[in-house]
Amino acid sequence: MILVTGATGTVGRELVGQLLARGVRMRAMTRRPELAELPDDIEMVRADLGDPDSLTAAMRGVDRVFLLSSGPEIPTHDANLAQAAARAGVEHIVKLSSGRTGDDTATDPIPTWHRAGEQAVRDSGVPWTMVRPLGFMANALHWVGSIRDHGAVYAPFGQGSIAVVDPHDIAAVATSALTTESHEGQIYTLSGPQPLSPGEQTEILADVLGRPLRYIEVAPATARQSLIDHGVQDEMADAIMALRATALEAFTSVVHPTVEHITGVLPRPFRVWAENHRAHFARAA
Template sequence: MILVTGATGTIGSEVVRRLAARGEKVRALTRDPAKARVPSGVESVPGHHRDRASVEAAMAGAQAAFLVGVFGPGEAEHDRGLVAAARAAGVRRIVKLSSIGTGDPELGVFATWHMPGEEAVRDSGLEWTILRPSSFASNTLNWAAAVREGAPAPNMMGDGKQGVVDPRDIAEIAVAALLDPAHSGRTYTLTGPETLSAHEQAAVLGEVLGRAVPLHDLSPEERREQLLSAGLGEAYADSLMAAARFISEGGNDIVAEDVPQVLGRPARTYRSWAGDHRDAFAPAD
């Protein structure tokens, strides 16, 4: 049995799908199993990473677990709790989804979000793998509504480049680490094959769609207002603002070789992702 937390999220849902396709026994932890769309044969159980009792119940009988426990500041207790629950349940192997730049003092507070969870994973005594992905290619789905309407999409990152990574590559490596002990004790930095700015991504997306994808570069004031309007607290917004500055100043202009080394093939490009998801940006009929 392999438990997948965050099972309906961007990475977790793909991990579930890939494990099920391989015939593995999978349990998906989700807030509302009745609404979760999971492959046939996958067991959905109710729970949330902030609800320790539900996590402990979901871990029962699992031999491996994919851990997704940080969605903002203040999650350290719950991130460590996932690891503690796995140990208590007798789970042998854990794979933690972290973030690129974790521990980098130049990144500011954002770099500390995953540190307690990573430390708990390394100190767990279990077989462990940590995944540190860069910016998801799927983040540009946030542009979809504007693109469909022909309006400029918001750009929070200025001209900063990032090693945009396809979530499918992250999930494929997560599955490999869940199934193969050869990945134990490794921390993988996951990027695409090139770094791209938001404007370069928009240009690629425009070529794929056959129409221009204009962007509106948000000022720092606009960025913060947008984050606060989304319901994020001031500490959360300030952390993301600092991360955006770090990126805009070139701090995440990184291409790592872990994806091709683990998968034995080149990392997928943003163009490939955009081509496979063009329907999400198509104008409404």
């Protein structure tokens, strides 16, 4: 039995679908099962990484866990999960981490939180695999509103580029780590097939959508305020902006062969992701 935490998120939904396609027994964990909108034949459990007592029932009968956590509570949440897994006799934890956790110079919040979370998993004694994507293609969905209202993408750090990866490919690597052997103790840094700047992503989206789009670079302070205006707390807004700024560094533009090595399939390019999500942008058009 595989327990999938974060089952309603971008990567979690992809993982659930891929495990379901393989006929793997799984349990999807969420704080609000009634809003999950997952297939009816998937076992659901109500639990919260911030509530250790709720994890006891979630772990019953589980031998492998996919761990997805986010925000400033990553160290605590990962420790809660890892300790519950150890008590339950879980055999393997696959943690979704951050690509920049592997960058020794990265001292900004998100990689720092994930380093502590990774250490909590290691300290639990449960065998582990760390999956570290450099960036998510799905973050482009944040631009739907500005494409709708202005035919434009507003983003900072226009000179930077990140080798973003499709959540489908992240889930494919996690699926392999959860269902096949020889992944224990491995760290997998994932990328897409090419580094892209915000302007280059905008050009691809325009071509896929068949309409002109402009990329307009905004100041980091403006981008931060936009996050806050959309309900993001100050601490998290600062962490997101620090992560976005790393697009200017060489580390995040490196292409890694990991997806193909683990899955036997080349990682999907951003164009394929955009085509698969055209409906999101088409509704906005």
